[in-house]
Amino acid sequence: MRAAFEKYRQAFLVGLQSNIVYRWNFAVRGFFSLFHLAVVFILWGAAFAGTDSIGGFDLRQTLTYFVTLLVLQFFISAFNEDYQISEEIRNGLINQFLLKPINYFLYRFSIFVAARLVSGALILLPLIGALPVIHDSLSFPSEPWRLGVALPALAMSALIQFSIAYCFGMLTFWFLEIQGFVILSMAVEAVLGGQIFPLDLMPEPIFRAAQYLPFYYQMYFPGAILTGRLGLADALQGLAIQAVWVAVLLVANQILWARGLRRHTAVGG
């Protein structure tokens, strides 16, 4: 057990080092995210000009939701893990893992955790810079239970995001090019994950249906818990559904890996 932990700890440390090399890429991405935040502030500020409440929430609560989602995105989202896995399969780099006592999923997940630690830390810098400007627009709820429920929700969200990216990476066993599928899925995930608008602003039946999809638990669910858009009962029920999706996706990952390896041909030494 200890030996296994040490193995993935080393993978995590390597991931940390290689992601620190790309710190400027993450920093640039973080900087441009502030422009996205400016669009959100301008659009929703104008939408709230004639009304005090949209969907039962005021402007500050709505803006807090988007700022929270931006931060979460850098801490728990899969960025380009699907491409990295795809490249490793296509270039035959996975061959080395087939010969060693290492689980490829856990290896990639260790690197994913390291990458999000680096990108998460780097989004905090521009955000701290912007804090004097946006501080008055933020309003977080004060109930302590939210943090307790949000932590497992965040951990499972990260697992769901990584698992979906892993599944797309696995598609490389069947398709030469997965970029189109990934960007297509990004559009679906952006909408049903609540990144474009809070999902509770959609018509009630669509919102209810969205709660049974994995995308809901990618961003909206932890974001809604932290920003007061979900009550305790809904949050606990959501945690249970989220756990089911984690299990389903982990099983899907293993099936795709096993099936994909049957199609894989390793050439050379």
Add this chain to the structure above:
Amino acid sequence: MLHYLKVWGASARYSMVRTLMFRGDFFVWSLVELFWMSVNLLLVAVIYRHTTNVAGWSKYEMMLLVGTSMLIQRFLMGFFWSSIFEMGRNVRTGNFDFFLAQPGNIMFMATTRKLDPDSLINSAVALSVVIYSARQLGLHPGFGEVALYAGLVFCGLVIHYSILVLSVSAVFWLTSAQGVEGGYFTLTEFSRLPREAFKGVTNVLFVWLLPVVVVSNAPARVLLHGFEVRWALWLAGLAALWFALAVFVFHRGLRRYASASS
């Protein structure tokens, strides 16, 4: 001029043949663009479920604005995106030599080599959004207004093209233009907002300094409010200014290009 038209025609034919070879790719990428355009329209639909106007713009006025923004972006993606995006990579790898040896203006050759038919197909969808919104608003623009709208969309395209060339030209100095793609898409988000929504610093930055708002607002206003000299001249002037800046920076950068070692 005719020479350049022939060169562009040959490039366009090559792109079409390539698209026919990879029909699956064409289908998937057309769908990708369609999905992302739908996301923008969905945002408008959701916001207007809860409010009647945004910065004085009604739902269909907003859709007309978003449709115009998407139209300009689809033209940029269709005619120039792949070529300009590859330019950054070619300068880094030294493959840019290929364009130096071609019989014509290097900037033209490097930025017009590839067409993306999937984006051009979707420009029809964006245009349909504009027409649908205009009909919902009961607008009946005359020939002059439609021609002016087309002219201002062209100016918007020139501005987008210039901004992208300017950004990617940074590769001549930095040897890497990574992140430009995301930066460009972030800036175009502003073009889907009404000009009246910008106040204070954002007004100065995104309306006056960067022409990201005026590119879509000016043509949309022609259909909504008829011919406004101030907006038309403003956009045309900005297009000329940004294009001149792009040409200048591109050629300054070209002097630094040292083939594969750059």
